[in-house]
Structure formats: C-alpha cells, structure tokens
Amino acid sequence: MLLQLKDLNKQYSSGVHALKNVSFNVEEGEFLVIIGLSGSGKSTLLRCLNRLLEPSSGSIIFMGKEIAHIKGEELRLLHKQIAMVFQQFNLIDRRSVLTNVLTGGLASMSTLDSVLERFTPLMIQQARKCLQIVGIEEKAELRADTLSGGQKQRVAIARSLMQKPILLLADEPVASLDPATANSVMQYFEKINKQFGTTIICSLHFLSLVRKYASRVIALKDGEIVFKGDAKDINDVLFREIYGDESSDFEIK
Amino acid sequence: MKKDEIKPNKEELFVNKHIQPGDERKSGFEMKLNFLKAAFLDLFLVFYTLLILHRVIYYKLFLNLREIPFSWGQILVVLLVSIILGGLWTASRTSISAKLFGFAKNTPFSKWSVEISSWIIFDLTFIAGWVITKISIVDLFSSEGISGANRIFSAIFSPSFSIFDDALFAIIETVYLALIATVLSIPPTFVLSFLSARNLMKDNKISFALYYLLRIVFNFIRSVEPLIWAIIFSVWVGIGPYAGMIALLVHSIASNAKLYSEAIETIDQGPIEAIQATGANKIQIIWYAIVPQIILPFLSFTIYRWDINVRMATVIGLVGGGGIGTMLMQYQGLARWHEVGLIVLMIAVVVWIMDYLSAKLREAIF
Numbered sequence: 037m038l039l040q041l042k043d044l045n046k047q048y049s050s051g052v053h054a055l056k057n058v059s060f061n062v063e064e065g066e067f068l069v070i071i072g073l074s075g076s077g078k079s080t081l082l083r084c085l086n087r088l089l090e091p092s093s094g095s096i097i098f099m100g101k102e103i104a105h106i107k108g109e110e111l112r113l114l115h116k117q118i119a120m121v122f123q124q125f126n127l128i129d130r131r132s133v134l135t136n137v138l139t140g141g142l143a144s145m146s147t148l149d150s151v152l153e154r155f156t157p158l159m160i161q162q163a164r165k166c167l168q169i170v171g172i173e174e175k176a177e178l179r180a181d182t183l184s185g186g187q188k189q190r191v192a193i194a195r196s197l198m199q200k201p202i203l204l205l206a207d208e209p210v211a212s213l214d215p216a217t218a219n220s221v222m223q224y225f226e227k228i229n230k231q232f233g234t235t236i237i238c239s240l241h242f243l244s245l246v247r248k249y250a251s252r253v254i255a256l257k258d259g260e261i262v263f264k265g266d267a268k269d270i271n272d273v274l275f276r277e278i279y280g281d282e283s284s285d286f287e288i289k
Numbered sequence: 290m291k292k293d294e295i296k297p298n299k300e301e302l303f304v305n306k307h308i309q310p311g312d313e314r315k316s317g318f319e320m321k322l323n324f325l326k327a328a329f330l331d332l333f334l335v336f337y338t339l340l341i342l343h344r345v346i347y348y349k350l351f352l353n354l355r356e357i358p359f360s361w362g363q364i365l366v367v368l369l370v371s372i373i374l375g376g377l378w379t380a381s382r383t384s385i386s387a388k389l390f391g392f393a394k395n396t397p398f399s400k401w402s403v404e405i406s407s408w409i410i411f412d413l414t415f416i417a418g419w420v421i422t423k424i425s426i427v428d429l430f431s432s433e434g435i436s437g438a439n440r441i442f443s444a445i446f447s448p449s450f451s452i453f454d455d456a457l458f459a460i461i462e463t464v465y466l467a468l469i470a471t472v473l474s475i476p477p478t479f480v481l482s483f484l485s486a487r488n489l490m491k492d493n494k495i496s497f498a499l500y501y502l503l504r505i506v507f508n509f510i511r512s513v514e515p516l517i518w519a520i521i522f523s524v525w526v527g528i529g530p531y532a533g534m535i536a537l538l539v540h541s542i543a544s545n546a547k548l549y550s551e552a553i554e555t556i557d558q559g560p561i562e563a564i565q566a567t568g569a570n571k572i573q574i575i576w577y578a579i580v581p582q583i584i585l586p587f588l589s590f591t592i593y594r595w596d597i598n599v600r601m602a603t604v605i606g607l608v609g610g611g612g613i614g615t616m617l618m619q620y621q622g623l624a625r626w627h628e629v630g631l632i633v634l635m636i637a638v639v640v641w642i643m644d645y646l647s648a649k650l651r652e653a654i655f
C-alpha cells in the first residue's frame with residue numbers, strides 16, 4: 037500500500053473544520069479522483085497529503101512511514117517524492133518554459149548551483165524529455181506567460197514529471213480550461229498513470245471526466261467522506277447526496 | 290393596546306440580559322472604558338480651547354501684548370477648570386467625545402452642543418495658526434517688501450555665469466553622491482526587504498520578532514528627515530559629500546526596504562506553493578518563485594529613489610552635505626544673488642532632467 041490515511045482532521049486557525057475523520061487507502065498505480073462541491077475540503081485534503089499543510093490530528097502513512105508531522109529536511113524530501121499540479125498552473129510567468137520545467141529538479145541541486153542557474157546538460161536533456169511527453173517541446177524557449185491555459189498546464193505537468201514523483205497530486209487541474217482542452221490535458225495524466233505507473237490523486241469537478249479517467253472515486257461533503265467506490269456506482273441518489281438537491285445534472289455531469 | 294405592545298418589549302430586554310450574561314458584562318466593561326477615553330478626550334478638547342482663548346485670543350488679539358506672560362501656575366489653573374468643565378461635559382453625555390464613542394444623548398441640545406463646539410474648536414485652531422505663523426498681508430505687500438522681492442528676483446533671473454565651472458563641478462558631485470547612495474543601498478535593501486516581509490516571516494516566532502524589530506527601526510529611520518541624518522553624519526565623519534552620501538544611504542535603505550517588502554507581500558502565492566511542492570529549499574523558493582515577481586517593481590523603486598536622492602542631495606548640501614547645496618548656502622550667506630540665481634537655475638535643470646529620465650526609464654521597464 038502506497039498511502040494510508042487514518043482519522044485525518046484539519047482545523048484552520050480561523051476555526052473552520054475543513055476535514056473530519058477522513059480515512060482511506062491508496063494502492064500503487066491507482067488513479068484516484070476526489071469529487072465534491074467547492075468548499076468541501078478537496079484542496080485541503082490534497083495539501084495535507086503532500087504536507088503543504090499540517091493536519092490537526094490523525095495519521096498519514098506514506099510508503100510505510102508516518103508523515104503527518106514531519107519537519108525540515110524530512111519534509112523537503114517528502115515534497116521531492118510527491119509532485120503537485122494546481123488549478124492556476126502556478127508557473128513562473130517571466131521565465132522560459134524550459135526553466136519552469138527545470139525548477140522541478142531543484143531539490144536535487146545544490147543551493148549555489150541553482151541560484152547561479154548552473155543546470156547540468158543531463159538535467160536540461162531530462163527537462164526537454166518531460167516537455168516531449170506532454171507534447172510541447174517546441175515551446176521550450178518561449179516565456180511561460182505567452183502560452184495558453186492548456187499549454188501552461190502541460191508545462192506544469194512536465195515540471196512535476198521532472199521530479200520523478202512516486203505520487204502525483206492534482207488539484208482541479210482542468211477547472212480553468214474549456215471542456216475540449218480539459219479533456220486533452222486529462223489524457224496526459226492518464227498517459228503518465230498508464231505508462232509510468234505513477235499513482236495519481238486528482239480532484240475533479242465534472243462527472244463525465246471522473247467516469248472516463250478514475251479508477252476509484254472518493255466524494256467529500258463538508259469535510260467528510262460520503263462515498264468511496266467506483267465511478268459508475270454514482271447514481272442519482274448519491275449524486276444528490278454529494279452535490280446537494282439544487283444542483284442540476286447538466287452542469288456537473 | 291399600547292400597554293400591550295410595550296410590555297413584551299420590556300420582557301424581551303429583561304430576558305436577553307439573562308441569556309447572554311457574558312456579552313452584557315463585556316459590553317459593560319467596554320462602556321466604562323469608552324467613557325474613560327471620552328472623558329480624557331473631552332478634557333483635552335476643553336483644555337486646548339481654553340488655552341487658545343486665554344493665550345492667543347485674550348493676550349495676543351485682545352490686549353495685543355508683545356510679550357505674553359507665562360507661568361506654570363496659570364496653566365495649572367486652566368487645567369483644573371478644564372477638568373471640571375470637561376468632566377461635566379462628558380457626564381452630561383452631550384460632548385463631542387460622547388458622540389464619537391457613541392453614547393451621546395439623542396436630544397437637540399446634544400446635537401447643538403457637538404456642532405457648535407466642533408465649529409469653535411476648528412475656528413480657534415485656524416486663528417491660532419494664523420497668529421502663530423505671524424501671517425501678515427502688510428509684510429507681503431509693503432513697498433519695502435516689494436522692492437526686496439524685486440531685487441532678489443531680478444538678480445536670480447539675470448544669473449551670473451562667472452561661477453559656472455564651480456557650480457558645474459558641484460552639481461556633478463551632487464548627482465554622483467545621489468547615485469552612489471542609491472547604488473550602495475541596493476544590496477542591503479534587497480536582503481532586508483525579505484526579512485521585513487510579513488508573509489515570509491510570520492510562520493516562526495523568532496523571525497516574526499525580527500520582522501517587527503526591523504519595521505520599527507525602518508519607521509524610525511524614515512521618520513527622521515535626511516536633513517537631520519546629514520547633520521548627524523557631518524559630525525560623525527566630517528562635513529562634506531561623504532556625510533551627505535551616508536545620510537542618503539541610510540534613508541534610502543529604510544524607505545526602499547519598506548516599499549520592497551510591501552511588493553513582496555503582495556506577490557502571487559501560487560508559484561511559491563508550486564516551487565515549495567517540488568522540494569526546493571527556502572533560498573531556491575526565493576530565487577525562483579519570489580525574485581522574478583519583484584524584480585521590476587524593485588528596479589522601478591530604485592530608479593525613482595535616485596531621482597528623489599538627487600533632489601534631497603541638494604537640500605542636505607545646505608547643512609554641509611557637500612555638492613551644489615553647500616555652494617548655494619555659501620553664496621546665499623554672502624547675499625550674492627546673481628550667483629545664487631545661476632545655482633538655482635542649474636538645480637532646476639538637473640532636477641527636471643532627472644525627473645524626465647527616471648520617468649522614461651520606469652516606463653521602459655514596465
């Protein structure tokens with residue numbers, strides 16, 4: 037088992053109880069999708085998994101090791117093993133696409149080398165390879181802010197690949213893209229999952245995408261898990277349970 | 290019918306009091322505190338008003354005394370009267386402070402009292418300001434005054450070019466002094482701005498304490514004018530451009546560190562989170578996620594600071610900070626107005642050029 041969550045709770049200092057006794061396991065090679073209304077705690081959950089946030093209580097066991105409260109160098113090594121892709125891409129706008137991808141490898145460079153931007157030829161070759169995987173190696177020299185949304189997200193995926201991650205997290209990676217682009221970006225996640233066997237945990241909004249890509253689904257509502265299982269088992273009753281009575285099927289399905 | 294309407298209301302009030310005893314007690318304490326604050330403010334307002342009435346209106350305007358008598362005894366009497374009047378005013382809940390702290394009576398008299406007294410305080414302040422600055426229309430338009438203005442303006446507008454060479458060297462000194470102060474300020478400002486950015490320092494108690502300390506130090510340094518820093522450093526390192534340069538340097542670091550750190554505080558957190566999530570260390574995060582976002586604002590502030598420093602350098606020259614300002618002071622002291630005219634003209638031209646250049650440069654950057 038790659039990842040094991042037990043009774044995970046997260047309470048923000050503002051008092052919001054964003055995760056309540058969340059427990060689940062993730063096997064190696066899974067494509068786990070997390071669904072739920074906005075505010076249900078998806079981002080909080082993903083950020084606790086790679087420890088951008090520290091959970092209030094509960095345990096997270098990653099590759100047999102408790103990581104819920106690790107700090108310092110140990111935490112940095114965890115970050116290196118778990119990559120993350122964000123809804124807003126979070127690229128460095130003013131730098132080239134290639135440099136953006138290279139930042140995925142910062143953890144294995146000395147501080148001095150990275151500040152002087154002395155990347156080894158091997159790293160540069162790897163970065164180009166990562167760009168090739170997401171199909172935009174020809175954009176390598178362009179500035180990141182000249183790209184379209186879909187291209188930016190592919191660069192962000194290439195950056196995460198540069199880390200050679202054991203686990204890849206994606207927080208609503210296609211939520212700010214149009215449906216066609218969203219689908220094409222999701223295909224790259226699928227490719228990474230199938231080709232490299234990288235475990236993926238991804239939060240999504242549209243059920244059509246969930247059905248197409250998820251090997252398993254977890255639904256959150258107000259910080260609690262309300263469904264665990266196969267995407268095709270989400271029937272109308274469950275749908276209303278997850279998204280509330282007023283939500284229309286068209287919007288999300 | 291009416292009785293019926295009132296009754297439940299009263300009950301409600303009563304019930305509410307018992308439902309939230311904590312809230313009631315707290316607001317009761319707050320009420321007392323507010324009352325105390327209001328009493329002090331009213332005391333001050335009455336004291337201020339009486340003092341101006343007594344010293345400015347009575348002595349100066351009414352009796353037209355040249356020398357105003359002063360004794361601490363008098364002041365004490367005024368203070369005692371103010372304590373009594375101010376206390377009564379607050380207690381009657383018709384005072385300005387009662388209004389400010391929201392416990393004033395809602396009566397026409399209370400409204401009238403607040404409005405009239407505010408008006409009186411405003412007028413008295415204006416009159417006192419006028420008297421204290423010795424504003425005199427007569428001085429401005431007396432024949433003696435006009436001929437003085439005539440003399441100085443005609444001299445300034447026919448500048449003497451006999452000292453052009455000296456003035457040129459002096460103004461070059463000023464521009465370079467400002468440039469060196471600006472350039473030397475960049476590295477320390479750069480480092481200090483990260484240490485005084487709230488979003489980078491707030492996570493850890495020690496770093497947060499350092500953040501507060503730096504903010505206080507910067508605020509202090511900035512609140513002391515460069516002119517005064519120049520006086521301090523001219524005693525420290527001796528009169529001349531070096532003292533002026535250090536004065537500008539110190540002031541530039543404090544001012545720009547604040548601007549820089551504010552730029553850091555408003556950057557997009559997304560890239561920081563993303564770079565952090567790759568396992569990068571703190572310095573790598575700063576270099577790749579923060580620096581690219583702030584480099585342009587930093588450059589722009591720095592160019593603007595050079596522009597400001599050239600202007601300040603002329604002023605601090607007046608107290609011995611070197612450059613054109615020192616020269617201006619010397620010729621002004623000798624009442625050689627034609628030479629002063631040339632110096633003023635050269636300062637104006639250089640300031641105008643700097644202003645133009647810095648605006649163009651900053652435009653080009655963005």
Ligand SMILES: Nc1ncnc2c1ncn2[C@@H]1O[C@H](COP(=O)(O)OP(=O)(O)O)[C@@H](O)[C@H]1O
Pocket residue numbers: 048049050052053054072073074075076077078079080081
């Ligand atoms: N930094 C924060 N501080 C306080 N509350 C937060 C913070 N981030 C999120 N929350 C709250 O936690 C809850 C879950 O938010 P989030 O995890 O962002 O949900 P989702 O990603 O599913 O939209 C929401 O009620 C949100 O307001």
Ligand SMILES: [Mg+2]
Pocket residue numbers: 075078079080207208
């Ligand atoms: Mg979210």
